[in-house]
Amino acid sequence: MGSTLVETININAKDFTEHFLTCSTCINQYSSDSHEHQPKLLPCSHTVCRQCLEHIVSSQPRSDAIKCPICREHILLPRGGVTSFPPSFLVNQLLDLMVSQRRDVIPKCDSHTNEELLFCETCDKIFCQLCDQHQISAEHTVVPFSLAIKRMNEILSFKASKTTSCLDHALELVNNEIHRLDSSMEKAAEAIDRSFNEIKSYVENRRHNLLQSLKTTRDYKLKILNDQLNVILNEKSKIEIECSAFQQASDIHVLTQRIQELNDRIERMSLLGEPRENSFMKFEFRHNHALQDLARSLNSVGRIRVSSTYPPLCRAKIESPVANLQCAIHIETVDYNGNVRVDGGDPLTVNIWDSYGKLCEYDLYDKQSGSYTIIFRPLISGNHKIDIRIFDRPISGSPFIVDVTKHNNPLWSFGKRGRSENELSMPVSVIADDRNEREQVYILDPGNSRIKCLTIDGKFIEHLGKKIITCKY
Numbered sequence: 311m312g313s314t315l316v317e318t319i320n321i322n323a324k325d326f327t328e329h330f331l332t333c334s335t336c337i338n339q340y341s342s343d344s345h346e347h348q349p350k351l352l353p354c355s356h357t358v359c360r361q362c363l364e365h366i367v368s369s370q371p372r373s374d375a376i377k378c379p380i381c382r383e384h385i386l387l388p389r390g391g392v393t394s395f396p397p398s399f400l401v402n403q404l405l406d407l408m409v410s411q412r413r414d415v416i417p418k419c420d421s422h423t424n425e426e427l428l429f430c431e432t433c434d435k436i437f438c439q440l441c442d443q444h445q446i447s448a449e450h451t452v453v454p455f456s457l458a459i460k461r462m463n464e465i466l467s468f469k470a471s472k473t474t475s476c477l478d479h480a481l482e483l484v485n486n487e488i489h490r491l492d493s494s495m496e497k498a499a500e501a502i503d504r505s506f507n508e509i510k511s512y513v514e515n516r517r518h519n520l521l522q523s524l525k526t527t528r529d530y531k532l533k534i535l536n537d538q539l540n541v542i543l544n545e546k547s548k549i550e551i552e553c554s555a556f557q558q559a560s561d562i563h564v565l566t567q568r569i570q571e572l573n574d575r576i577e578r579m580s581l582l583g584e585p586r587e588n589s590f591m592k593f594e595f596r597h598n599h600a601l602q603d604l605a606r607s608l609n610s611v612g613r614i615r616v617s618s619t620y621p622p623l624c625r626a627k628i629e630s631p632v633a634n635l636q637c638a639i640h641i642e643t644v645d646y647n648g649n650v651r652v653d654g655g656d657p658l659t660v661n662i663w664d665s666y667g668k669l670c671e672y673d674l675y676d677k678q679s680g681s682y683t684i685i686f687r688p689l690i691s692g693n694h695k696i697d698i699r700i701f702d703r704p705i706s707g708s709p710f711i712v713d714v715t716k717h718n719n720p721l722w723s724f725g726k727r728g729r730s731e732n733e734l735s736m737p738v739s740v741i742a743d744d745r746n747e748r749e750q751v752y753i754l755d756p757g758n759s760r761i762k763c764l765t766i767d768g769k770f771i772e773h774l775g776k777k778i779i780t781c782k783y
Contacts, residue, residue, distance in 0.1 A: 340398075349398035349402065350398065356380045363376070363392040373387070419440070419441060429457075509611070542579075542582050552568070622703070622705070630718075631694065632688075654680060664714075670686050673686070688714040692713070696710040724768045737753050740753050751766060760774060
């Protein structure tokens with residue numbers, strides 16, 4: 311016997327809103343035109359969009375049944391899959407009702423109900439052509455009000471879509487940063503374990519050394535005591551042998567002499583009764599301030615390094631680059647509120663590509679004051695691309711495109727070939743002398759056998775004669 315799904319609902323027109331047309335799983339509005347958000351009616355009488363049902367099928371181990379995301383009832387999939395679930399007739403009717411309501415909200419003229427209102431885009435004004443003598447000319451763009459609303463809705467939808475796209479991008483960036491945060495935590499935790507395992511090895515080495523020292527001391531004391539014990543046993547053995555030999559003696563003088571010798575031995579043996587070493591060994595743990603010093607040192611071992619640098623507000627100042635000359639890039643970091651940072655340690659990633667896409671070498675200097683300097687030497691002229699990132703996020707303006715010139719632009723130039731005051735024959739060296747208040751520039755011109763003296767801004771002063779540059783060999 312076949313089963314029939316019956317949809318019944320009683321809605322107050324005043325309470326009817328677009329929330330009735332929203333999928334409770336993905337919070338997206340149903341659409342009869344969209345393939346993804348087409349409303350599908352389940353046997354449990356709940357409505358879910360097609361996209362959500364496909365996600366549920368792909369995420370569950372069973373391919374022949376799913377659970378309703380609303381009531382959790384087990385539902386067998388039809389042979390055709392999700393597409394074979396019947397569409398929700400009620401939701402589609404409500405969608406059509408909502409479209410008709412939107413058409414009805416377009417206002418009409420109160421006096422001329424059949425007259426369509428017009429909208430002047432130039433004056434941003436709604437008017438009725440019969441009621442309002444609005445100036446209509448070629449300079450004014452006038453369209454039907456219904457068309458204006460449609461255009462506004464399209465613009466609104468476009469702006470909303472663009473805003474949603476920006477929010478999705480921001481969501482992706484924040485989620486990526488959260489993942490990187492978890493990764494940073496795992497790496498820091500591993501570094502902490504490695505560091506404290508090293509500390510444990512130091513403690514274990516000290517424990518081993520103390521135990522070894524304890525054993526060495528015990529062996530030393532034991533050797534002395536064993537040597538003394540052997541002496542006592544040897545003396546005892548000698549006395550026992552001598553006594554057994556003299557028990558049969560009858561010479562009184564010999565016995566008296568032996569007794570005297572034993573008396574002397576008794577006095578000497580009394581010294582053997584005192585151990586030459588003692589058994590005292592004790593481990594002291596608080597005999598000095600080492601434990602307190604260790605505790606203080608452990609409290610200062612390691613730290614969790616963080617940074618408040620906000621890459622989008624950090625700026626870079628790039629000096630004018632010239633081929634084959636050093637160029638400096640100065641970076642200043644700030645926090646989220648725009649305050650200049652005063653400490654360094656930020657992980658900077660720098661990539662510099664020349665006009666052929668080849669990476670350039672550079673040196674990075676951390677001034678430990680929130681500022682950094684990058685020094686590189688471009689080998690060729692042309693556009694160079696410089697990408698600077700902090701926490702793998704680009705700073706303001708990155709990547710930069712800079713034009714590397716072949717030659718440096720001079721502040722001033724002087725001379726041409728010749729022998730007059732403003733001419734040179736074979737200049738080989740230039741020296742700037744700033745030792746005096748009157749700064750001067752000297753040009754060695756051996757082709758004319760003279761030194762030309764100029765002002766700091768390139769004006770001729772005098773020639774230093776031939777005698778000054780003549781050398782005797």
